[in-house]
Amino acid sequence: MDLALAPETLARWQFGITTVYHFLFVPLTISLAALTAGLQTAWVRTEKEKYLRATKFWGKLFLINIAMGVVTGIVQEFQFGMNWSDYSRFVGDVFGAPLAFEALIAFFFESTFIGLWIFGWDKLPKKIHLACIWMVSIGTLLSAYFILAANSWMQHPVGYRINEAKGRAELTDFWLVLTQNTALNQVFHSFSAAFLTGGAFMVGIAAFHLMRKRHIPEMRTSLRLGLVTLAVGGLLTAVSGDTLGKVMYEQQPMKMAAAEALWDGEEPAPFSVFAYGDVDKGHNKVALEIPGLLSFLAHSDFESYVPGINDTNEALQKKFGPGDYKPIVPVAYWGFRWMIGFGMASLSLGLVGLWLTRKRFLLPAALRTGEDEVPRLVLLKKPLGAKLTRLYWLLALWTMAFPLIANSWGWIFTEMGRQPWVVYGVMQTRDAVSPGVSQAEILTSMIAFTVLYAILAVVEVKLLVKYVKAGPPELTEADLNPPTKIGGDSRDADKPMAFSY
Amino acid sequence: MELHDVWFVLIAVLWIGYFFLEGFDFGVGILTKLLARDRPERRVLINTVGPVWDGNEVWLLSAGGATFAAFPEWYATLFSGFYLPLLLILVCLIVRGVAFEYRAKRPEENWQRNWEHAIFWTSLLPAFLWGVAFGNIVHGVKIDQDFEYVGTVGDLLNPYALLGGLVTLTLFTFHGAVFTALKTVGDIRRRARKLATKVGLLTAVLALVFLLWTQIDSGDGKSLVALVVAVAALVVALVANQAGREGWSFALSGLTIVAAVTMLFLTLFPNVMPSSLNADWNLTVTNASSSPYTLKIMTWCAAIATPVVMVYQAWTYWVFRKRIGTQHLAEPAH
Numbered sequence: 048m049d050l051a052l053a054p055e056t057l058a059r060w061q062f063g064i065t066t067v068y069h070f071l072f073v074p075l076t077i078s079l080a081a082l083t084a085g086l087q088t089a090w091v092r093t094e095k096e097k098y099l100r101a102t103k104f105w106g107k108l109f110l111i112n113i114a115m116g117v118v119t120g121i122v123q124e125f126q127f128g129m130n131w132s133d134y135s136r137f138v139g140d141v142f143g144a145p146l147a148f149e150a151l152i153a154f155f156f157e158s159t160f161i162g163l164w165i166f167g168w169d170k171l172p173k174k175i176h177l178a179c180i181w182m183v184s185i186g187t188l189l190s191a192y193f194i195l196a197a198n199s200w201m202q203h204p205v206g207y208r209i210n211e212a213k214g215r216a217e218l219t220d221f222w223l224v225l226t227q228n229t230a231l232n233q234v235f236h237s238f239s240a241a242f243l244t245g246g247a248f249m250v251g252i253a254a255f256h257l258m259r260k261r262h263i264p265e266m267r268t269s270l271r272l273g274l275v276t277l278a279v280g281g282l283l284t285a286v287s288g289d290t291l292g293k294v295m296y297e298q299q300p301m302k303m304a305a306a307e308a309l310w311d312g313e314e315p316a317p318f319s320v321f322a323y324g325d326v327d328k329g330h331n332k333v334a335l336e337i338p339g340l341l342s343f344l345a346h347s348d349f350e351s352y353v354p355g356i357n358d359t360n361e362a363l364q365k366k367f368g369p370g371d372y373k374p375i376v377p378v379a380y381w382g383f384r385w386m387i388g389f390g391m392a393s394l395s396l397g398l399v400g401l402w403l404t405r406k407r408f409l410l411p412a413a414l415r416t417g418e419d420e421v422p423r424l425v426l427l428k429k430p431l432g433a434k435l436t437r438l439y440w441l442l443a444l445w446t447m448a449f450p451l452i453a454n455s456w457g458w459i460f461t462e463m464g465r466q467p468w469v470v471y472g473v474m475q476t477r478d479a480v481s482p483g484v485s486q487a488e489i490l491t492s493m494i495a496f497t498v499l500y501a502i503l504a505v506v507e508v509k510l511l512v513k514y515v516k517a518g519p520p521e522l523t524e525a526d527l528n529p530p531t532k533i534g535g536d537s538r539d540a541d542k543p544m545a546f547s548y
Numbered sequence: 549m550e551l552h553d554v555w556f557v558l559i560a561v562l563w564i565g566y567f568f569l570e571g572f573d574f575g576v577g578i579l580t581k582l583l584a585r586d587r588p589e590r591r592v593l594i595n596t597v598g599p600v601w602d603g604n605e606v607w608l609l610s611a612g613g614a615t616f617a618a619f620p621e622w623y624a625t626l627f628s629g630f631y632l633p634l635l636l637i638l639v640c641l642i643v644r645g646v647a648f649e650y651r652a653k654r655p656e657e658n659w660q661r662n663w664e665h666a667i668f669w670t671s672l673l674p675a676f677l678w679g680v681a682f683g684n685i686v687h688g689v690k691i692d693q694d695f696e697y698v699g700t701v702g703d704l705l706n707p708y709a710l711l712g713g714l715v716t717l718t719l720f721t722f723h724g725a726v727f728t729a730l731k732t733v734g735d736i737r738r739r740a741r742k743l744a745t746k747v748g749l750l751t752a753v754l755a756l757v758f759l760l761w762t763q764i765d766s767g768d769g770k771s772l773v774a775l776v777v778a779v780a781a782l783v784v785a786l787v788a789n790q791a792g793r794e795g796w797s798f799a800l801s802g803l804t805i806v807a808a809v810t811m812l813f814l815t816l817f818p819n820v821m822p823s824s825l826n827a828d829w830n831l832t833v834t835n836a837s838s839s840p841y842t843l844k845i846m847t848w849c850a851a852i853a854t855p856v857v858m859v860y861q862a863w864t865y866w867v868f869r870k871r872i873g874t875q876h877l878a879e880p881a882h
Contacts, residue, residue: 114649117602118642124612125638128627136695139620140838143613147846150613151853154606159861162599170867210839215620217839481628483696492635499639503646510653534867547595547878548652 054489055480058130061493063462065122067455068500072116074454077191077238078245078280079109080184082272084177091177097264099526100519104265105249106180107514110165115507117158122496124150130489134469134479141207141218142197145225149193157186169545173529191241192234199230201470202461203298209473216473229298232291239283240390240457244450246277247393250400251447252515257421258440262518264419274400281394288387289344296345296353299471301363301372302464304356305379307341308334316341316353319380326376329357367472374466382460389453396446403431403439551847552837555618556820558850560813562614566607567678567716567805572798573597573604575724577644577671580664582721583728583743588874589736590664594648595877596731599868601648603861605641617846621695621836622820629689629697630681633704637674644670675720676713680704683712686762686812688830691823695831708761715758718751719808723801726785730794733873741789744797748786755782755804759811766815774811778804 050056083106090098124146127135135143160182167176200206205227206220218224250273256266296303304310308322310329318340324331339349346353354362356373363372403424407415414430416422423430424439431439469476525545530536576597584590597604616623627634643666651663687708690699725744729737759775767775785800816822820836823829837843870876 110649111653114646118645121605121609121641121645122638124609125627125634127616128612128623129631129634130628132624132628132696135616135620135624139616139623140842143617143620143623143838144842144845147610147613147617148849150606150610151849151857154609155603155853155857155861158606159603159857159864162602163864163867166599166868218842218845221842221845481624482694483698484628484631488631491632495635495639499642503642506646506650510650513654534869541873541875544595544872544876544878547876548591548598548648 052486052490054484054486055477057486057489057493058480059476061130061489061496062126063459064493064500065119065126065496066462067458068504069116069119069123070454070458071451072112072119073191074237074241074244074450075248076109076113076116077184077187077241078276079105079112079248080180080187081242082245082249082276083109084180084184085272086268087177087180091173096522096527097268099522100262101265101269103522103526104514104519105269106164107520108252108511110161111507111510111514113161115503119500129492130481130484131469131479132481132483134474137215137474137479138470139215141200141204141216141224144218144221145193145197145200149190149197153186153190153193155186157183157190160186166544166546169525169530170535171529171533172531175533176529188238191237195233195237196225196230199227199233200224202233202295202465203227203229204470204473205229216470228294232287232294236284236287236291239280239287240450240454242276242280243284243390243393244280244454246273246275246280246397247447247450249273250277250397251444254440254443255515256518258437258444260421263421265519267418267420267422270400270404270422274397274404277393277397278401281390281397284390285394288390292344293346299465300354301356301359302374302379302461303345304354304359305374305376305464306383306460307353308376308380309341309353309355310357311355312352312358313355314342314352315339315350316345318344322380324376370467372467374464379460379464382456382463385456386453386460389449389456393446393449393453396442400439400443551840551843552618552833553818554847555614555837555843556813556817556833558847558854559611559615559618560810561854562607562611563813564806564809566604566611567720567809568802569604569607570601571675571716571720571805572723572727573601574671574675575720575722576728577667577724578675578717578721579724579728579740579743580671581668583725583736583740587660587664588877591652591877592732592736592872592874593728594651594667595872596728598648600861600864602645603864605645608641614846614850618838618843619820619831619833619836620838622831625691625695625697625821625831625836626685629691629699630684630704632701633677633681637677640670640673644674672717676717679713679716680709682716682809682812683709683758685821686712686816687765688822688824690825691821691829691831692825693829695829695836698825708758708765711754711758711761715751715754715808718747718754719801719805722747722751722785723798723805726789726794726797726801729789730798731871733871734875736873737871741792741794744789745786748782748789748801752779752782752786755779755808759808762811762815767811768814771811771814774807774814778807778811781807 083102086098086105087102090102160179164179164183167179206218206223207216208219210217249269253266253270253273256262257270307319308324308331309316317336317338319334319336321335322331323333341353342351343349360372364370404422410425411428414423414425424436465471467475469479576593580590580593584593647663647666651660684704689697690703692698722744725740725747728740729744756779759778763771763775781800781803785797785804788797788800818833819830820833821831
């Protein structure tokens with residue numbers, strides 16, 4: 048059969064499409080849940096109305112986003128069984144457990160408390176209602192943790208043995224699966240990237256309104272919160288990315304060699320800035336390099352040996368038998384660069400913004416702005432001109448998308464960089480597909496999901512734009528007088544609900 | 549009782565929880581065309597399940613995840629075997645979730661009407677298809693010696709399974725109607741009760757035939773007890789509905805679902821997916837299950853998590869215990 052349309056290829060495309068799409072919503076859900084919860088906490092503690100308006104504004108965007116995250120997550124729960132039944136049979140004993148934990152602990156948490164939060168404004172006392180959004184936030188973090196532990200096991204299988212009689216992997220140490228260094232580093236990296244994403248989202252939208260001098264008190268607060276989140280999240284993403292990279296040099300040298308298009312091992316090894324090469328012959332035609340930097344990234348010194356694609360391939364052939372153990376090198380190489388590039392661009396925007404909008408630090412007293420003024424962007428002692436100010440707001444608006452691109456390429460890099468393995472060193476992807484599912488069936492489902500997701504993307508983005516433009520809502524009587532009893536105060540039996548679909 | 553038997557029971561519990569809870573929100577979705585006369589009434593219906601449908605649906609994800617962990621072979625055979633019907637269910641659940649959340653977010657007539665159509669169809673189709681799926685699981689399908697499903701989609705649409713689909717469809721609609729009667733005020737409440745009687749009678753006839761067919765096919769003493777409980781609960785639910793005892797009626801329509809699904813699982817045991825080709829190729833609790841270590845960890849997780857989930861989900865229903873009528877709808881904020 049034509050390889051381009053082989054069930055394995057189609058199943059991989061479907062997994063790639065549905066998972067990357069799902070992960071557009073996941074980081075925003077994780078970070079916006081926590082940020083919305085933070086704003087609501089500020090409202091409950093200070094009773095300043097701008098915090099409540101901001102909570103309602105970001106909460107609405109959060110809900111539009113999480114709806115998509117939830118429904119696209121359903122597919123993930125069943126897709127392994129549908130398209131990857133041999134994988135499921137082989138690893139279910141190990142891989143199924145974190146998935147079940149995720150559903151039983153995290154999904155129930157998220158889904159139940161989100162309902163309470165959406166409809167609970169006039170049904171729950173203030174503090175209990177606030178607790179609900181924090182529960183949602185905890186749910187999102189737990190959910191991500193379990194699924195990342197499961198993925199880490201595919202990157203670096205631990206805590207299992209192979210049962211030859213049953214022909215499958217069996218769990219021997221669940222705690223190790225949850226706490227191995229791959230899992231902890233991936234969790235650290237993904238969580239911080241999630242906050243980088245949410246921070247950039249907040250900064251971009253706040254910039255949009257501030258540029259038009261609208262909703263200033265809420266957007267001023269949001270800008271500050273977004274910038275801090277973006278900068279801290281971004282710095283932690285960089286730090287955790289570096290440690291995760293070092294772990295990967297130990298666990299999957301092939302992935303990291305491919306990330307650098309380092310065909311032959313070198314001592315010391317350079318970091319590649321740009322490369323263009325011949326994948327079949329295994330060498331680069333054009334290469335722009337920084338000497339020694341790769342050695343440093345891999346092993347924290349500028350001297351040591353880093354193995355290349357060709358020598359790693361030979362080593363793997365000796366260990367696992369004949370075959371080609373190379374991933375698609377250009378995808379790994381460029382995926383790695385786009386991940387870092389787009390992530391770093393966002394981080395820089397955040398750091399620059401944090402400096403430009405500083406409140407007091409090294410800022411002439413005359414340039415300080417009040418609560419209801421658009422913050423002045425001050426480089427040193429003078430504010431930026433109108434054009435440059437506008438340019439920064441526009442850049443902030445456009446860089447909103449950068450972390451989403453970085454996240455997507457990060458996953459494409461780490462998953463495709465592991466190929467041909469589905470579970471590194473244990474099972475190859477070609478052995479994982481469902482033998483009983485026909486080409487027509489996979490094609491049908493791949494097209495169905497792709498078309499449906501494309502339509503929903505248009506619907507979702509249009510809705511987001513509408514609610515972004517609308518800005519924070521006016522507060523109502525009900526908003527300012529939350530109930531004192533669970534279930535709502537029963538003053539008037541016919542009183543309309545604070546929120547209904 | 550060994551751990552894989554415990555897990556057979558727990559998987560049954562998760563499915564029962566799913567059908568009990570999502571059963572009525574599917575039913576309410578179907579009633580948006582069967583019962584509601586205008587947009588405010590459709591909104592009343594949608595808002596009776598608004599805060600809870602998402603939590604209800606997680607019972608399905610838990611059943612899926614737990615099956616993956618406790619019975620990987622079952623998970624693999626079932627979902628790769630019932631590929632296209634499952635795909636249709638997934639597409640429905642995706643659209644349905646978005647429909648609930650997005651319908652009220654724009655004021656345009658077209659927008660709202662389209663999402664309302666979507667809520668109806670994406671409630672109706674899964675309500676039917678889950679019955680077809682369970683009919684096939686209980687009845688046995690073409691599974692070969694490698695535990696691969698070797699039948700076609702057409703094989704899944706056999707009379708027994710299709711009847712099973714009609715039973716879940718009508719039963720969930722009935723369950724949704726008595727739920728609506730319990731959760732609403734005004735004219736819609738009265739009409740929900742009337743509709744419940746009609747749908748309930750139809751359900752009773754279909755369920756009796758389907759469960760007797762199951763009993764004759766593969767039943768024993770225990771399953772007969774479950775059958776009697778299911779049918780008796782349904783009859784009493786109808787009587788309670790007629791008498792205006794809405795709480796009882798809902799509890800009993802729920803009991804009908806519990807007993808009927810229990811009966812299916814009783815006839816299934818110790819198989820999880822019997823093969824219609826050769827009894828040696830049946831997937832059973834022993835040959836489809838995970839290792840004792842995995843089952844032990846999973847048991848701890850389920851033993852702690854499930855009761856906690858039940859408590860906070862029950863609390864949610866208590867928080868939103870007030871009945872809803874058209875006068876309670878919030879002014880749409882756009």
